[in-house]
Amino acid sequence: MKNNTLRSHLWHCLCTLFVASLLTQPVPVSARDIAAIRASGKLVVAVPDVRTPPFFFEDQGELKGLDIDLAKSVAESLGVKPVFNREAKSFNGAVQLIASDHADMAAAKLSRTLPRAQTVLFTDPYIVLPHALLVNRLRFAELARGRPVAQVLQQFSGTIGVIAKSAFVDFAHTNFPLAKIVEFDNWDAAVDAVSAGKITAAYRDAFEIKRIFKVRPDLVLTVRSVIIEDITDTIGIAVGANSFHLHAYLNLFLSQKNIKYSSDQILSRYEKFLQ
Numbered sequence: 001m002k003n004n005t006l007r008s009h010l011w012h013c014l015c016t017l018f019v020a021s022l023l024t025q026p027v028p029v030s031a032r033d034i035a036a037i038r039a040s041g042k043l044v045v046a047v048p049d050v051r052t053p054p055f056f057f058e059d060q061g062e063l064k065g066l067d068i069d070l071a072k073s074v075a076e077s078l079g080v081k082p083v084f085n086r087e088a089k090s091f092n093g094a095v096q097l098i099a100s101d102h103a104d105m106a107a108a109k110l111s112r113t114l115p116r117a118q119t120v121l122f123t124d125p126y127i128v129l130p131h132a133l134l135v136n137r138l139r140f141a142e143l144a145r146g147r148p149v150a151q152v153l154q155q156f157s158g159t160i161g162v163i164a165k166s167a168f169v170d171f172a173h174t175n176f177p178l179a180k181i182v183e184f185d186n187w188d189a190a191v192d193a194v195s196a197g198k199i200t201a202a203y204r205d206a207f208e209i210k211r212i213f214k215v216r217p218d219l220v221l222t223v224r225s226v227i228i229e230d231i232t233d234t235i236g237i238a239v240g241a242n243s244f245h246l247h248a249y250l251n252l253f254l255s256q257k258n259i260k261y262s263s264d265q266i267l268s269r270y271e272k273f274l275q
Contacts, residue, residue: 033245043075046103048088054270055109067107090165106238111167120238121247127235127261129205131228139200158200161190205233207263
């Protein structure tokens with residue numbers, strides 16, 4: 001009898017400890033997901049306070065561009081209004097707004113990178129662009145010394161300009177470890193520097209290289225493009241690390257709407273917004 005009582009007491013204690021351990025386990029705290037977004041009547045979209053035509057830019061006080069159209073379309077499909085959060089001053093800043101739950105999603109030509117993927121979820125890419133260099137003709141020729149372009153790129157030891165706090169800072173360090181990386185406040189400043197011969201090359205995606213020749217055709221006298229076909233920049237929408245429902249919804253949205261752009265498609269569809 002005493003043994004039965006003891007066993008019963010031990011069993012009760014074990015059950016109590018088990019339940020207590022469950023109650024004290026960390027409970028996942030979800031970021032705003034679809035239910036909360038619909039209940040609030042608004043979709044908060046992070047877009048950095050920089051000008052990146054034709055993806056996002058301000059025209060007479062109104063936000064326009066490919067990413068703005070995309071965000072508005074997503075909001076419409078959810079039956080809510082888009083609200084744009086422009087507190088971020090850089091692309092990385094827009095990612096931080098998502099990671100800190102200050103916005104529901106970021107549609108802002110965001111490159112999907114491993115460091116960023118540690119804090120947010122990215123959708124499947126809706127834009128895929130080859131990497132490219134805008135090189136100063138004279139300085140690149142001095143560096144190449146007659147060698148094939150592919151060989152020069154493999155051992156590139158010149159100076160490369162990139163936009164500060166953008167994905168291309170990491171891309172440059174990874175893909176051109178021998179180069180000296182120079183960060184600029186914006187793309188135009190990097191382009192001016194390579195045109196003037198202050199740096200050997202400016203590094204970004206193929207679309208931006210094609211765009212700059214369309215808006216500044218005079219550059220052809222001092223610079224040329226080098227497209228790196230085997231390295232691509234995949235652009236996705238970022239959402240909070242716990243916004244699983246929204247993440248799945250956006251992937252389905254992109255798939256069903258068949259939203260996936262190439263450089264030439266963007267240039268054709270948004271040519272009037274290139275400036």
